[in-house]
């Protein structure tokens with residue numbers, strides 16, 4: 001048995017994805033700020049750190065396993081980067097990445113980013129635009145009942161907007177189904193905008209007015225407009241930089257199987273397949289389905305809630321081409337594809353258009369996402385079929401004429417957490433167990449935000465809880 005932290009607070013973090021690494025780092029940072037001493041061990045089931053946040057470099061291409069960047073509208077990730085001293089390695093998305101496309105009605109259409117562009121765009125028929133304009137006068141819902149994203153979209157902005165714009169946008173972020181996802185769990189800001197201002201347009205106008213008065217920036221319904229960032233070496237740099245800080249404290253190949261409260265006092269015994277560890281605090285930063293197995297014998301009710309947080313399978317396909325082989329100029333961020341188009345891919349990012357340098361000089365890198373809540377069967381496709389499917393879609397959507405010159409794929413059988421109706425109650429169940437067992441913490445993309453930003457923000461919350469610092473947010 002490994003005894004941790006005699007004379008100092010001991011912490012075991014389960015999972016060395018970005019959530020676990022960021023939590024470990026912030027727990028140590030807060031300890032330093034308070035002059036406390038802490039002994040942290042990170043237990044990781046896999047044979048490497050990073051989880052889904054990982055970058056491969058092959059044949060001059062930068063290929064991301066999972067996240068290709070993070071937005072700068074959430075201070076937590078930037079604060080982490082600053083504390084790690086890797087700010088100079090940050091790369092901003094190219095300005096042209098502000099161009100975004102939707103493949104709709106069998107054609108590529110530029111997404112209008114400003115109201116005047118929207119009025120003249122052909123992305124929606126006039127009747128749908130008029131229906132959207134009515135959002136201003138549609139009364140707010142006051143009964144507090146949980147709604148799906150689709151129900152909210154249809155109620156406030158109309159059926160056409162919900163299927164043409166909202167559905168691909170939600171696929172792009174959550175690989176999710178708008179008819180299943182809980183609005184309050186995935187877009188809490190929208191719920192607040194309706195509650196506080198009476199509607200989305202009213203809230204935007206009020207915020208713009210406020211921003212003008214205070215001389216700050218305001219943005220769309222999701223908050224201030226934001227710029228995507230990565231690192232010169234790709235997103236894998238973030239977990240790598242944190243892992244460097246914990247050399248000797250990360251145990252790879254250490255799958256945690258169970259957890260029991262320590263006899264006669266606070267703290268826990270943590271069991272892996274081969275070892276036992278002891279700690280005052282345990283941070284479960286593995287996905288909820290893994291956390292369910294770990295707490296099963298401790299609290300069956302929480303384990304059941306954790307199992308109900310489904311992670312949709314997602315596959316990433318990267319294809320390299322010569323620009324002459326592609327009809328579309330790929331002058332932007334990429335293209336999203338509504339499910340109504342009957343195309344299997346959810347969308348394609350134009351990696352080197354977003355971050356120049358992610359493909360060799362005379363090549364283009366297409367990064368296509370398939371699967372998600374609409375299409376969990378993707379996980380059963382052979383690798384060749386997966387590439388053929390992506391290539392067929394590239395032909396249709398972007399006019400790709402030749403077979404890829406470079407290809408690779410990353411498969412995520414438990415890809416992205418689906419915050420479906422009832423999600424907030426499931427998270428509350430984890431909070432109940434945290435309350436019953438002080439020293440136990442749940443974090444990661446399964447709970448309060450699926451993005452890197454969501455994980456980073458939650459790392460500050462967890463560190464605050466470990467050190468009982470109420471002001472511990474950024």
Ligand SMILES: Cc1cc2nc3c(=O)[nH]c(=O)nc-3n(C[C@H](O)[C@H](O)[C@H](O)COP(=O)(O)OP(=O)(O)OC[C@H]3O[C@@H](n4cnc5c(N)ncnc54)[C@H](O)[C@@H]3O)c2cc1C
Nearest residue numbers: 015017018019045051052067068256290444445450451452
């Ligand atoms: C294809 C794809 C594209 C994405 N794109 C973006 C994007 O562009 N921007 C963005 O912000 N986010 C994006 N995301 C989401 C982002 O990847 C996640 O927010 C983030 O990686 C989740 O980190 P995590 O640490 O919670 O989980 P993970 O990265 O899954 O890490 C969890 C770790 O726990 C380990 N583990 C599991 N069970 C155990 C156990 N029993 N014992 C010990 N260890 C265990 C796992 O091996 C893993 O290393 C994307 C995700 C995917 C899949």
